[in-house]
Amino acid sequence: MSKGVHRFAVFVACATFFLIIAGANVTSHDAGLATSDWPLSNGQVFPKMVGNLFWEHGHRMVATAVGMLTIVLAFYLQFREPRTWVKRLGWAALGAVVAQGLLGGLTVKLNLPLIVSATHATLAQLFFLITVSLAVFTSKRWIESEPLEQMVEGPPVRALCVFSLAMILTQLVLGATLRHSATWDKDLPTPLLVAHICGAVVVTLVLSTTIAAVVLRFRPETYLTRPAAVAGFLLVVQLGLGLAAYMTRRTSPNDPQPLTPMVAVTVAHVACGALVFAATIVLTLRVFRIVRAKQAEYRLAHA
Amino acid sequence: MLSKNARLWLGVIMGISLLSLASSCTPKEPDDGGPGGPPEGKTYTAKNNEGTISGVVSYNGTAPENKKIDTSADSVCTSKSPDLKTEEWVVADGKIANAYVYIKDGTLADGSKIGDYGKWPNMPASATLDQNGCHYKPHVLGVVVNEPISITNSDPTQHNVHFTPKNNPDWNQGQANGAPALQHKLARAEVLVPVKCNQHPWMKAYIAVSKHPFFAITEKDGSYSLKGVPPGKYTVIAWHEGGANGTEQKMDVTVAASGAAKADFSFGGTAMVQPGSWPMLEAITFPTLHNH
Numbered sequence: 062m063s064k065g066v067h068r069f070a071v072f073v074a075c076a077t078f079f080l081i082i083a084g085a086n087v088t089s090h091d092a093g094l095a096t097s098d099w100p101l102s103n104g105q106v107f108p109k110m111v112g113n114l115f116w117e118h119g120h121r122m123v124a125t126a127v128g129m130l131t132i133v134l135a136f137y138l139q140f141r142e143p144r145t146w147v148k149r150l151g152w153a154a155l156g157a158v159v160a161q162g163l164l165g166g167l168t169v170k171l172n173l174p175l176i177v178s179a180t181h182a183t184l185a186q187l188f189f190l191i192t193v194s195l196a197v198f199t200s201k202r203w204i205e206s207e208p209l210e211q212m213v214e215g216p217p218v219r220a221l222c223v224f225s226l227a228m229i230l231t232q233l234v235l236g237a238t239l240r241h242s243a244t245w246d247k248d249l250p251t252p253l254l255v256a257h258i259c260g261a262v263v264v265t266l267v268l269s270t271t272i273a274a275v276v277l278r279f280r281p282e283t284y285l286t287r288p289a290a291v292a293g294f295l296l297v298v299q300l301g302l303g304l305a306a307y308m309t310r311r312t313s314p315n316d317p318q319p320l321t322p323m324v325a326v327t328v329a330h331v332a333c334g335a336l337v338f339a340a341t342i343v344l345t346l347r348v349f350r351i352v353r354a355k356q357a358e359y360r361l362a363h364a
Numbered sequence: 365m366l367s368k369n370a371r372l373w374l375g376v377i378m379g380i381s382l383l384s385l386a387s388s389c390t391p392k393e394p395d396d397g398g399p400g401g402p403p404e405g406k407t408y409t410a411k412n413n414e415g416t417i418s419g420v421v422s423y424n425g426t427a428p429e430n431k432k433i434d435t436s437a438d439s440v441c442t443s444k445s446p447d448l449k450t451e452e453w454v455v456a457d458g459k460i461a462n463a464y465v466y467i468k469d470g471t472l473a474d475g476s477k478i479g480d481y482g483k484w485p486n487m488p489a490s491a492t493l494d495q496n497g498c499h500y501k502p503h504v505l506g507v508v509v510n511e512p513i514s515i516t517n518s519d520p521t522q523h524n525v526h527f528t529p530k531n532n533p534d535w536n537q538g539q540a541n542g543a544p545a546l547q548h549k550l551a552r553a554e555v556l557v558p559v560k561c562n563q564h565p566w567m568k569a570y571i572a573v574s575k576h577p578f579f580a581i582t583e584k585d586g587s588y589s590l591k592g593v594p595p596g597k598y599t600v601i602a603w604h605e606g607g608a609n610g611t612e613q614k615m616d617v618t619v620a621a622s623g624a625a626k627a628d629f630s631f632g633g634t635a636m637v638q639p640g641s642w643p644m645l646e647a648i649t650f651p652t653l654h655n656h
Contacts, residue, residue: 094526094562097536103522111438111521112563172534245565317431317450318566 063141067199073130073154074192078335080127081185083120085331088182089324091244092116093173099166124162131158134195147198154195157188175241182237186230186338193339197346202284209282209351218278218352221271222345228267229338232260236334240327245319249310261303268296268341275344285347292340299337302330405482405575408594415623418589421463421582421602424632427455428606433566440521441498441564450566451503452606459586460631462504463604464556464572466579467590468614470598473621478576478598486592487577490514493559493569495523495539500559500569504605506579507571509553515539515546522563529557532573536562555603556610570605595621602629 087093092113096102102118110118131154138151161184168177197203239253275289309323316323430449435441441448454461470478487508494501496518507513515525517539527535531552539546550557550573561567572579580588590600596619603612613629 091562091565094536095524096563097524097538103538103540109522111440113437113565114522114563115437172536317433 063199064201066137066141067196067201069134069137070192070196070199073127073134074189074196074339076123076127076130077189077192078332078339080120080123081189081335082328082332083116083123084182084185085328086116086324087120088178088240088331089245089327090116090319091246092120093169093178097169099169121165124165128158128162131155131192138195142199144198147195150191150195150198154188154191157184157191161185161188173241175238178241179234179238182241183234186233186237186335189335189339190342193342194346197343203346203350206284206347206351208353209279216274218271218274218348221267221274222341222348225264225268225271226338226341226345228260228264229334229341232257232264233334233338235260236331240331245310245313245316245323248314254307261300265296265300268292268337271341271344272296275348279352282351284351285344288340288344288347292337292344295333295337295340299330299333302326302333306330406476406480407483408481408485410485410592411594413621414592414594415619415621415625416589416591417467417578417593417598417600417617417619417625417627418587419465419627419629420586421460421465421588421604422458422586422628422630422632423453423455423460424458424630427453427460427632429453435498435564435566438498438521438564440519444519445497445499448497448499448566451499451568454503454584456584459582459584460604461582461584461586462502463582463586463588463602463629463631464504464506464570464579465582465588465590465600465602465627465629466506466555466572466574467576467593468599468601470596472594472596478578478594478596481576484577484592487511492516492545493525493571494518495525495561495567498523498561498564499567502581503569504556504581505569505571506574506581507550508574508577510549510551513548513550513571515548517541517543523561523567524563526560526562527557527571528560529554532557555601556605572603593619593625595619595623600627602631604631606631 090113092115095113095117096108098104100121102108102114102121108114108118135151135155138148142148142151161181164177164181164184168174168181171177235253235257239249239257242253243249272289272293276286279285305326306329309326313319313323430451430453433448433450435445435448451462467478472478488511490512491505491507492514493505494516498519498521505513515537517523520541522538522540524536524538525546525548526537527548527550529550529552531554532550535548537546537548550571552573553575554573556570556572559569559571578590578593580590582588598617598619600615600617601612602615603610611631613631615627615629617625617627619625
């Protein structure tokens with residue numbers, strides 16, 4: 062186990078989060094086609110960053126930096142990480158970031174077709190999932206932690222966590238599709254908006270149940286209750302941001318340009334969604350690490 | 365299961381394929397007429413008994429104020445247009461400029477439909493859309509199908525011109541200061557094609573594409589005139605960008621041989637507002653703060 066690898070993995074995960082914010086700014090500012098070029102911007106490596114080109118080219122620069130960091134992380138893991146499956150996950154991260162870059166280029170070249178743009182936004186979250194997972198897997202606590210010794214009763218927490226994660230990912234895909242289906246000066250399509258609102262209700266119910274189950278059953282185990290509490294707090298913030306995003310986005314077609322309140326709130330909504338996802342990833346991985354799958358296993362282990 | 369080598373090669377091939385796809389995809393070339401080329405239909409020969417439809421487009425009540433645009437994202441725009449405002453409502457003395465008035469359909473005196481004809485006398489040869497002071501001049505432009513549109517950049521900054529039509533191909537092209545004029549054609553009739561600059565998101569223009577030359581953009585005094593109209597009965601539409609997706613007014617007009625028909629329109633509070641030819645989106649009825 063290398064402390065350096067873990068720290069670097071955390072750094073890459075943080076950089077990926079920053080990249081998600083940069084990407085959300087591109088969508089909210091309607092800057093995706095500020096240049097019709099790719100990979101260059103207006104035929105230049107470093108164009109004058111005026112108008113919306115600041116957001117689009119800025120996003121490309123941050124993405125390039127994250128790509129470089131991912132390359133370093135993948136190789137770092139090959140040399141310092143003993144577990145083969147973690148090494149492979151490093152390669153998976155590299156593959157995901159390369160595919161993500163190509164999708165970004167493809168969507169610019171094709172004038173932002175919804176399917177490609179939404180896939181680009183979804184893969185961003187999946188890449189974030191991988192980087193957050195790598196940060197968890199390389200941590201000292203993960204490596205040293207043992208399955209819980211205590212007997213626990215109640216609903217299957219593992220299944221609840223996986224279900225929460227699946228619902229959040231579905232909601233992120235819906236949100237990405239909704240955001241890319243109409244620019245700031247157009248009304249959001251009602252069916253997608255309905256689906257996203259319904260998704261919020263489902264995620265709230267499922268994640269709240271999961272958090273409650275974890276907190277009530279593993280109260281003294283801060284390794285589990287801490288990410289659960291963080292996920293719960295972020296969920297509440299996210300619901301508030303969702304309402305604010307709806308309010309500002311609903312009036313934005315009447316604005317002369319994308320205004321700061323709408324941009325700030327919608328970007329914050331995307332960012333907080335990614336954080337809810339990250340907290341639930343951490344919770345799920347830790348649950349799988351220390352909570353036994355079946356009561357029978359527990360009994361067998363202590364027979 | 366695939367062997368390790370096979371999986372490696374599969375990954376490499378997929379990567380190269382994606383890369384090739386990305387690099388080979390270029391924005392669609394200017395449409396030179398599409399599959400049909402020039403508009404199909406009969407050629408109308410002038411009979412020297414054509415008439416005119418003219419009128420004034422007014423606004424009832426006080427027009428909404430145009431909004432100030434924050435151009436600080438590009439200092440060139442700020443210095444060239446320090447007091448830039450939206451151009452949605454250009455109303456002076458109750459008269460609206462930039463309304464697009466056109467014959468939507470109708471029947472000529474000989475019983476033929478206006479849509480039967482693809483060629484008319486005095487079809488406009490070309491049009492120009494200029495980017496000047498980080499806004500488009502003109503704000504509303506009318507062309508016939510396949511009419512060359514020359515797009516110029518008079519600003520010392522980079523723009524990108526993005527046509528976002530529904531019936532024609534999407535078209536996006538960057539244009540640096542001093543770059544030669546871009547040329548583009550729209551092969552299918554469409555009312556109206558929004559044009560925007562993704563670099564300066566406040567920049568908006570509209571281009572109406574018609575199969576015939578019977579259209580006009582209202583002047584500052586709200587007036588317009590459609591000349592050379594064959595005798596017949598027509599549906600005339602006045603379109604204005606105001607409202608969520610544009611609004612239009614409709615009027616049936618009869619043009620006598622060598623006659624001059626009048627068709628005045630009005631928009632605003634007391635005017636009858638009909639849905640535009642853009643699809644009107646359903647009202648969102650989800651919880652809002654003022655509903656609770």
